[in-house]
Amino acid sequence: MKDFFNKLLTGMSIGIIVSLIPNALVGEILKLIIPHVPILQHILDISVLVMSMLPVIIGVTVGLTFKLTPIQTASVGLAAMVGSGVVQISTEGAMMLSGIGVVINTGVTAGLAVLFVKYIGARLKDYTILLLPALTIFVPGLIGFMLLPYVRTGSGYVGVVIDQITLLQPIIMGATIAVIFCILILSPLSTIGVATVIMLSGIGAGAANLGVVASGVGMCIASYKANSLGTALAHVLGSPKIQMRNFFMKPSIALPMMITAAILGALAGVVEVTGTPISAGFGLAGLVGPLNYINLAEGGWNLHNITVMLGMFFVLPIILNIMLLRLFERKFKLITAEDYKVHIE
Incomplete structure (x- = not known):
């Protein structure tokens, strides 16, 4: 079985x-x-x-x-x-x-x-x-x-639960939704489908997108040693669902990404990273999340919004995931590079 x-x-x-x-x-x-x-x-x-x-x-x-x-x-x-x-x-x-x-x-x-x-x-x-x-x-x-x-x-029903979470305080809501979407993107469930069913928007959509970003970037970095560069990049350019099999076999491989997602989601509530029902489930694929944030943010392509976008969607996900992956691999010894091996032959 x-x-x-x-x-x-x-x-x-x-x-x-x-x-x-x-x-x-x-x-x-x-x-x-x-x-x-x-x-x-x-x-x-x-x-x-x-x-x-x-x-x-x-x-x-x-x-x-x-x-x-x-x-x-x-x-x-x-x-x-x-x-x-x-x-x-x-x-x-x-x-x-x-x-x-x-x-x-x-x-x-x-x-x-x-x-x-x-x-x-x-x-x-x-x-x-x-x-x-x-x-x-x-x-x-x-x-x-x-x-x-x-x-x-x-x-x-997953959408109904998330819809109730949007009623929470922005920072708590952002962290919770980001973690949920970080997990959903590794499951057979469609993050885009869940987000569009409940018309997730505003900070909730921004946090959801950052949860997907945390998962994609983290899985890309974690899998680089065990896979080719192209396969590693597929986690970001395509979808982290490529790790679905590994996640179900060993759920602990997602712990560094979930913590990263919680931090990014909480920060989304602070700096007001927003999104749409469509962008909520995309992550960095096609740059849907970052571009939607800029288009929705007051002031558009100004220096402040560009700085927030680069920091939240690129710099922080990379730094946080690298730190946490090293911690979980070397200190806690809960994960190894081989845990992220993708069998595509």
Whole structure:
């Protein structure tokens, strides 16, 4: 069972990074350039489309992690798409892709599909290519689709709790929300989804974003010794979810980032770092958080706001994470560089 979840989480982590990095790299930058170079809108649209293909990519990468055959892998990808909720059907019957779906339900569906295709095995013989895709869609795919409302409701409860926290004093609120989002970004739950459901804004959104920043920067620094530079940077440029498998296997690897998040979140309440429901879950990906803070701050691109932005989003996350990682590795001996090894082969 442990090996099964290990492989499932590894596949999900890889799929998330592959699907989200293109938009994370160019999204916000293109939005600034497109008014002057409209033709670049096509590139932005493609990157958004790729994000909506996340469920299929997760299904495929999960299948590859389990070393399934090409037909089995493709079938798992289709089932994951069915159970993800990324496809919205209008009252007129039109179908459209919306967002990235419910990631945790995508994972559940992919896991069920893997169990299903492994159970079927070679039983279908020459009819495998004819029947397996359909059966995988109609059995585990449909089960995932039926679970979707319940999983989505369960995810909504997380939003309700966070919504209540926003009523606290700004410093306490900022620290608490930052820690929660630092953990959420390492889980199958969507930080963007949670933030948009409750329309998290103002200091709460700024603190949430800093929690994601703390996680991404910390995981990047911590994983550098055990991974390539490109893989380490993926934690910041893409998403810290690449560490999802390692986090579930050993939650203590996130302790330095959680403390960093608490400090940054508390400071967000002091210097009034704000954000929007969209920027709350992005961290440094695409520079969404820093740019939104500058755009919302009174005075815009003045020296004070630029200094706060550089300090809160770049300087402090790096310094705090380096200090705490050394403390937890050398003094407390609770973590090692190998704990952050990402298996992407």
